[in-house]
Amino acid sequence: xxxxxxxxxxxxxxxxxxxxxxxxxxxxxxxxxxxxxxxxxxxxxxxxxxxxxxxxxxxxxxxxxxxxxxxxxxxxxxxxxxxxxxxxxxxxxxxxxxxxxxxxxxxxxxxxxxxxxxxxxxxxxxxxxxxxxxxxxxxxxxxxxxxxxxxxxxxxxxxxxxxxxxxxxxxxxxxxxxxxxxxxxxxxxxxxxxxxxxxxxxxxxxxxxxxxxxxxxxxxxxxxxxxxxxxxxxxxxxxxxxxxxxxxxxxxxxxxxxxxxxxxxxxxxxxxxxxxxxxxxxxxxxxxxxxxxxxxxxxxxxxxxxxxxxxxxxxxxxxxxxxxxxxxxxxxxxxxxxxxxxxxxxxxxxxxxxxxxxxxxxxxxxxxxxxxxxxxxxxxxxxxxxxxxxxxxxxxxxxxxxxxxxxxxxxxxxxxxxxxxxxxxxxx
Numbered sequence: 066x067x068x069x070x071x072x073x074x075x076x077x078x079x080x081x082x083x084x085x086x087x088x089x090x091x092x093x094x095x096x097x098x099x100x101x102x103x104x105x106x107x108x109x110x111x112x113x114x115x116x117x118x119x120x121x122x123x124x125x126x127x128x129x130x131x132x133x134x135x136x137x138x139x140x141x142x143x144x145x146x147x148x149x150x151x152x153x154x155x156x157x158x159x160x161x162x163x164x165x166x167x168x169x170x171x172x173x174x175x176x177x178x179x180x181x182x183x184x185x186x187x188x189x190x191x192x193x194x195x196x197x198x199x200x201x202x203x204x205x206x207x208x209x210x211x212x213x214x215x216x217x218x219x220x221x222x223x224x225x226x227x228x229x230x231x232x233x234x235x236x237x238x239x240x241x242x243x244x245x246x247x248x249x250x251x252x253x254x255x256x257x258x259x260x261x262x263x264x265x266x267x268x269x270x271x272x273x274x275x276x277x278x279x280x281x282x283x284x285x286x287x288x289x290x291x292x293x294x295x296x297x298x299x300x301x302x303x304x305x306x307x308x309x310x311x312x313x314x315x316x317x318x319x320x321x322x323x324x325x326x327x328x329x330x331x332x333x334x335x336x337x338x339x340x341x342x343x344x345x346x347x348x349x350x351x352x353x354x355x356x357x358x359x360x361x362x363x364x365x366x367x368x369x370x371x372x373x374x375x376x377x378x379x380x381x382x383x384x385x386x387x388x389x390x391x392x393x394x395x396x397x398x399x400x401x402x403x404x405x406x407x408x409x410x411x412x413x414x415x416x417x418x419x420x421x422x423x424x425x426x427x428x429x430x431x432x433x434x435x436x437x438x439x440x441x442x443x444x445x446x447x448x449x450x451x452x453x454x455x456x457x458x459x460x461x462x463x464x465x466x467x468x469x470x471x472x473x474x475x476x477x478x479x480x481x482x483x484x485x486x487x488x489x490x491x492x493x
Contacts (some may be wrong), residue, residue: 070094076106084098084100085097122159128372136159144379153174153455156294157459177233180234183211201323205231205319224462227316231316232454232455237267239448239451240252241267244268254267261283261290269439279393281389295456301332301457305322308321310470310472322450322457327446332446334428335367335429336442338367340366346404348407351411352411359417368426368429369426373424380425383429383431383434384425401436409425431445
């Protein structure tokens with residue numbers, strides 16, 4: 066029998082408590098602090114840098130080693146060999162599907178790609194120049210007004226059908242947001258296309274001519290979706306879990322995740338990296354810009370990561386994808402890509418960045434790829450949301466089924482005024 070391990074916390078007044086040390090299958094051990102309130106104290110950990118808010122079997126990250134696993138499978142292998150719906154099945158169910166399961170899953174998703182016709186009228190309530198993420202928050206949240214038959218979160222069948230609807234309908238909603246923003250007519254889904262082909266058709270197709278998917282570009286967007294499908298307990302996923310802990314319906318929870326993703330520190334990093342490259346402007350300015358970063362004059366965006374202290378494993382996949390897309394579109398001499406290559410070369414050979422372990426992350430290249438695919442900058446975070454929906458819904462299902470989960474209720478360190486009595490306005 067494995068020996069129980071404990072950590073002992075001793076306060077300065079002599080009181081102490083023994084706290085269990087828990088181990089996962091991978092990653093560092095954690096100290097179970099749930100009993101600490103017996104001492105009348107609790108912990109202080111702003112932004113939860115050192116706190117595990119839940120246990121999960123979905124995604125593992127080792128930031129020091131540069132590892133990202135979905136259900137134990139390295140992200141590089143999935144990006145190279147899988148398609149997005151196969152990865153979606155894996156995240157939802159814990160195992161890769163066999164051929165029959167894959168066929169059934171793909172077919173079931175296709176059954177749900179249409180949205181209620183009245184939902185399409187929602188778009189007319191937005192200004193044409195509304196940011197697509199604002200539209201996404203509103204329309205995805207509104208799904209709960211149309212699908213009352215799957216809102217019992219304690220019913221596993223309801224959770225499954227809600228998951229299927231979200232996976233299938235979020236790309237349709239996203240493409241409609243783009244079409245509305247640009248003034249083009251909505252393109253309804255076609256079941257003859259694969260998941261990613263269908264999304265690209267709804268984005269770029271027109272009623273005036275047939276749409277023929279380019280397999281190289283489809284593969285590129287497939288990889289972008291796979292690379293962004295889940296990323297452990299990040300800000301938006303934690304938001305989905307916190308909203309879900311109250312018993313909120315899954316459509317509202319995913320809408321809350323989209324809202325959190327909208328923040329420039331989270332989902333907007335690839336847009337910011339692209340803007341940085343445009344600010345540099347020319348390869349001849351790279352060394353000057355790098356020196357400016359070291360002198361704290363400029364920010365280096367697309368390098369380093371909150372979690373990864375080594376190479377972001379998604380970045381190498383995205384870099385290769387960038388090469389493939391630009392070659393297919395005959396944009397090998399693309400100015401921004403040349404800038405990115407030179408910036409990467411200079412930074413990775415500079416002791417300042419080496420010592421700080423500032424390596425390129427996935428956002429450094431994904432913005433270039435998305436622009437090459439014809440996706441406008443204001444849609445970058447929407448693309449992220451389409452890929453991340455499967456991660457959010459998988460995490461939400463796991464959270465709802467977890468017997469240890471209760472409604473989220475973080476504590477605080479209060480630093481405001483002590484008790485004071487009210488004084489009438491004429492005596493102040």
